[in-house]
Amino acid sequence: MTAKERIFNFIKKYKHAWVFLYALIYMPWFMYLEKHITVHSEYHVIHSALDNKIPFVEYFIVPYLLWFVFIAVVFLYFFFTDVNGFYKLAKLSFIGMTIFLVVSTLFPNGVALRPIVFPRDNIFTDMVKMLYMADTPTNVFPSLHVFNSLAACIAIYESRELRKHKLLSMSAFILAGLIILATMFLKQHSVIDVMGAFLMAYTLYQFVYAAERKKAPNVSEQRV
Template sequence: MNKHERLKQLVQKYKHAWVFLYGFIYMPWFLWLEHHVTTDYHVIHSALDDKIPFLEVFIVPYLLWFVFIAAVVLYFFFTDVPGFYRLCTMLFTGMTIFLIISTLFPNGLALRPAVFEQDNIFVRLVQFVYRADTSTNVFPSIHVYNSLAACVAISHSEAFKKHKALTVGSYILAASIILATMFLKQHSVIDVSGAFVMAYAVYQFVYAPSARKVPKLSRQPV
């Protein structure tokens, strides 16, 4: 088999990679929002936010979000094409809704601490994140939404059901990431709640229809 044939087989095998073109829609739109939503926006705040302490150690799971989402997406990309399509449908639907909300309803936070009581590696990482990421365009939280979407995909995967420890570990990491968004003052309780509501709504269209078919199939005579 020559190089041309191998390349053709590779393209055919991974033709579903076209889905990643969504990045050319999401990133320019998001960056535009980051540069234009800077002063005139609705401040999101809940009384519960003031009761949640700032815990810099949660920067670890917060940053692990990038690895977690990439790992889950790539796992399904290489091993489960139908699962990959469903996961990306849920991810990209929610991310698009987030962009539309941020465009029509500019929003931001005023929760970040002005002064840090300690100076350690965790605080320095938090300061780096604060510099790199503005406190605007926060509702609903994409950190939370994408974590939930990844958990949904994992829970519907037959392969993951054979690896209980990995599945439970994924859920624990996702829970830690969700808590991190609030403990680091990156998101309000309202942002987190909005992400849960959006995940539930999108789930009804992406995963629930196929899930409802399973009991019906199981009742069919053999």
């Protein structure tokens, strides 16, 4: 088989990669929001009385940053092993992310929860300081950290193959739980942001997964 044929077969096998073109829509839109909705502009401050009762815990920076690896690994797993599962995950995630962009555009929002003085000085607080510098406290509702973690968990739970590996699945769910807690303990998000993400994930689940199951309950998963 020639190199040209191998490339052709690879493209044919993984033609569903076109889905990632969504990044060409999401990234410019998100960067625009990050540039124009800042601490120096007017936005709606999202706050709950419960936020005041949640302490700042810098150690949660570890699962918070692991979110990037978690989401990437889940997407790549379905991309290479389960085309149908990949399309469902992408559909759920990208619809939610688009809703987030629309909400942030029409309802500029942010939080004012970050501590001015850190209670401790260690490597973890240094990592949090770097996070605060890189990420603005705006465009927070609903929390994408929470929503995409829930989307990944839903995809894992709905996968017949991954359901066989209970330890792996449970580990993913625990990590997702820690990531969700991290958004609040690092003062990146309000409880309201988290609740909004849960509500959005539950609602979209009904259209992406539950509705399809009702239409074709016996349809087998498509494998690569």
